[in-house]
Amino acid sequence: MKKLRLFATAAFGVESVVARELKHLGYEDTVTDNGRIFFDGDMDAICRANLWLRAAGRVHVLMGEFTANTFDELFEKTKAIPWEEWLPKDVEFPVTGGCVKSTLMSISDCQSIIKKAIVERLKKVYGIEIFPETGPRYRVDFNILKDQVTLSIDTSGSGLHKRGYRSLAYTAPIKETLASALILISHWSPGRFLIDPLCGSGTIPIEAALMAKNKAPGLDRDFDCQEWPNIPKETWYRALNEARDLMKPKPSGDVLIQGYDINPEAVSMANYHARQAGVADLVHIQTRDVRELSSKVKYGFIITNPPYGQRIGEKKENNRLYENMGKSFERLSTWSYYIINADSDFEKFFGRKADKNRKLYNGGLLCYYYQYFGPKPPRQQDKEE
Incomplete structure (x- = not known):
């Protein structure tokens, strides 16, 4: 060929x-x-x-x-x-x-x-x-x-961020493609705990759940090139069948992907989107203030996209939020934190300098991906010994 x-x-x-x-x-x-x-x-x-x-x-x-x-x-x-x-x-x-x-x-x-x-x-x-x-x-x-x-x-038509599951609008949502990039940069893997304590309409937890299920993100949408005579129908059938065959069944045990938001309306949207994406059984999303963040699990990942704004009133409110995040996250001191934010002084209010920083763009807005690395969990054989 x-x-x-x-x-x-x-x-x-x-x-x-x-x-x-x-x-x-x-x-x-x-x-x-x-x-x-x-x-x-x-x-x-x-x-x-x-x-x-x-x-x-x-x-x-x-x-x-x-x-x-x-x-x-x-x-x-x-x-x-x-x-x-x-x-x-x-x-x-x-x-x-x-x-x-x-x-x-x-x-x-x-x-x-x-x-x-x-x-x-x-x-x-x-x-x-x-x-x-x-x-x-x-x-x-x-x-x-x-x-x-x-x-x-x-060949795509609509941008690949349009997975087909997010039909309800919420304030300043993060694109699905960027949410996936944040997760992939963190090197989180299914089987590890992940929390987004400011999840909004649920994009980060849902994208993580799609990865855990090994569900192709484009499986529930159409592409312009599906109608092209250049690409034989059997080529598409082969690719779609491969994607369906590679999906994993729901793992047994606890739900390892969680999302919280203080806004009940956002939580309702997030749960609806999880159902639309076919991953409602893999995520647990509930109404909770970030100040109430807690977990009995010793090792895990926090990946989140807190609000950020340039107006004076917004900045003051956001700075208080960053201070609360710093105090709450400290309770999970053995976890790794990954936070995307447009405020260059985020670390000052969070109370800790990031171990690594990466420039990314959320739409046309320059952002910083602040990365805080927790200790690696002991390997299974070490636990058994």
């Missing part, structure tokens, strides 16, 4: 997490460049990457890369790409993209020129003058950075 050059997009600071996910799927030779993780694959890889990547934004097929300093260059080099290998004659193909630090900085002009170049190419290949655009959707994406043009086709 023909090898394709593919790439997954990732938010700043998450690229290495997505590269690790791709390697886990069997795509070893990855190259990271400006929020894109390139890898080689086939049609199966398109399906499997869309189904399984937890921290990526989208999956693209790379169509071409070149330098363009003029609109004429952009038109001719776009037209030279064999678009007919992917786009059928009835294709619907919106063109979107962006320009950064380039000679060509008008996004609307670039959209128009790229669209026109593709149409001219397809008119000649298919021998038609009018394109009804009534067929399957292929989103053509362009990225122009320092005059270097990358053209691709987005």
